[in-house]
Amino acid sequence: MKFLRPFFFLRSLLAKYMLIILIAMSITQVAYFVIALFALEITKTGQDESLNEVNQESNVEERWHDEAKHIQNFTDETITQHFESWKQRYPKAAMFWISEDGTLRSKVNVQEQLPSTWTPSFTTKFIKERYGGNPFTVIAFVGEDETNGFIVLEIPRDVFNPPLRNIYEQYGSLVFLGVIVIILFFICISFLFFRGIRKRLLKLQDAMEIRDVDGLPIEIHVKKKDEIGQLEQTFNHMVVELRESKHRERKEEQLRRQLIANLSHDLRTPLTKIRAQAYSISKENLSEEGKQAIQAMETSIVNIDGLIENLMSYTLLMASTYIFEPKEINVVRFAREQMTTWYPVFEKEGFDIDIELQAFDDNMWLIDPLWLGRVFDNIFQNVLRHANSGKYLGVKTESTAHYDAFIIKDYGKGMKNESNAKGAGIGLSIVDLMVKGMELEWDITSSESGTIIKIKKQKDLSK
Known part of the structure; x- marks a missing residue:
């Protein structure tokens, strides 16, 4: 039977609950692995873009200055084309051109209200507000000198965030929700598992309390061969043994009553003969002591007959046959x-x-x-x-x-x-x-x- 013990363990409640824990851990690890692969792929892509001088503030600033320096024709059409080329790379970027006389000439994707004429004091205030703030702002002079005005590039700083941070901001709530779902799934499975155990134990308790027509508990149907199933089998064996014991007890009680009834009948026959012989002896010519002995004998016979009658009556009363x-x-x-x-x-x-x-x-x-x-x-x-x-x-x-x-x-x-x-x-x-x-x-x-x-x-x- 020892080689069968591993198979019994696989059917046990402990093995089933360990399996539930392993499934929950496996689902969690698979979810973390998928998230890690996705994040690694995004990080790799972000690193590649960083090598191409994209999403880096210093590279953006350097390139904006370099391209502004090489603009040849200072017309609205030329500047707008330059802005459009940058917009293709940075869809969220806003750009505008302030000419040498402080006039707002061209603008692309500008959402805020800008003045049409820029004074030196307003320009200074604008630069001060934008320095180190959000959006990321780059100001570059057009051409080789400062007489052609300047162009401004504004990009939201979240464009330069690390890929993992962007992933967290975009999918963080989904990841958190996924973890909650996994935990709730494990709780539900555990609840169903222990509810099944509780139902089986309550069913066993009911079987112990309910009595059959013979006054003994009823047997329970064994569906599974785990620990509770073994307990149910043991309970059924106990009920069978109790029923057999009660049957033997009834049979022995019936034999005992029959024995008492037969014994009472068999004892009365010689008592009757003894009484008759005592009556015959009492008619003889006896001494005073002899008469007293015969009287004592008759008294004893009456007492014995009464005891036999009581024993017989008690047996019949206990058997409910009186x-x-x-x-x-x-x-x-x-x-x-x-x-x-x-x-x-x-x-x-x-x-x-x-x-x-x-x-x-x-x-x-x-x-x-x-x-x-x-x-x-x-x-x-x-x-x-x-x-x-x-x-x-x-x-x-x-x-x-x-x-x-x-x-x-x-x-x-x-x-x-x-x-x-x-x-x-x-x-x-x-x-x-x-x-x-x-x-x-x-x-x-x-x-x-x-x-x-x-x-x-x-x-x-x-x-």
Whole structure:
């Protein structure tokens, strides 16, 4: 598998992002290279023109003086032809001729307003203003002496700028715009790249939060084999393993319940035989100790049968297969009937029994009588087993603005884990499941001085 690692790297997100960076750098370098070639070509052309004495101020000045000196005929036509020849080389140049008497004779491409007659003072002022300024100005006398007047050449100084400066002035904004476009292009590509990563991660998060019908996350479709794709594959493997584990757990739970059901049935058969044999032995002529032993045996048989019944009921309740048939019954009357059955048992054990069952505003509760009877039986059985030392049982009703309740109280030594219903034994675990199954509530308050159990039904305050 080691020789495949380079191919996995090419599919990774790191390789893709590095490729984006390389593309952006390549585009930038190509753009700079094209600009450099263009500038080099312009610079080379500018240097060639410089060698031909073009665009150089000193050469222009020297040539203007030299050509003005060699003019022979001092007429308007001759001077104008001279100006036109220079205009062909310098289209932006302005030229004019001032004769010996100070009269403006000929002019070419002159934009500013010039006086028709030049005085010595104006001429001096003009020369002073133009010296070293913009435009570049050259003044030359016509002919061999100063009696023929002078001619003036004015050229904007930007004509003599270096080629790179001209390029910057002409194309600088385009170059800057191009750089901005490249940067924005890189930002957009990066944004799309990371947005795709974010969308895939959010999709994976949604798959983790959404639950299928079996309560497990749903598998996600893997489209790419990069790091996120590997994470998605790992997630799918986890979901498959969880589903298989849950299936095994359900199968084991089903086998365990079946085992408990079969065990409960198999245990009851020998218990029935033992009870029958104990009954037969009790008819014999036994000593007092023998009779007590037979009575203890029957009590143990009853306790074991109750434990088996509780275990069977708890298993059925956990599997949601215990038959639940709710109906409206008078619960106060039902509680009195239950106490009628249990009263002799507690009286035989020497309990002080306190019963105060008052009617509720609404005695009709929608419950399963068998379930509620089983709830009372388990609570009373628990009092007999664990609170026998207190020798007290109180059964009362209580009505408040929010609920109606049955209160069962004893003076036993209390429960070790009063906040955990299962800690009180499997009997109270069945009570918890059945009470909640009938949409009732119950509370346990236990201490060393006794235990109080409330079975409550919340009132409908909207009526």
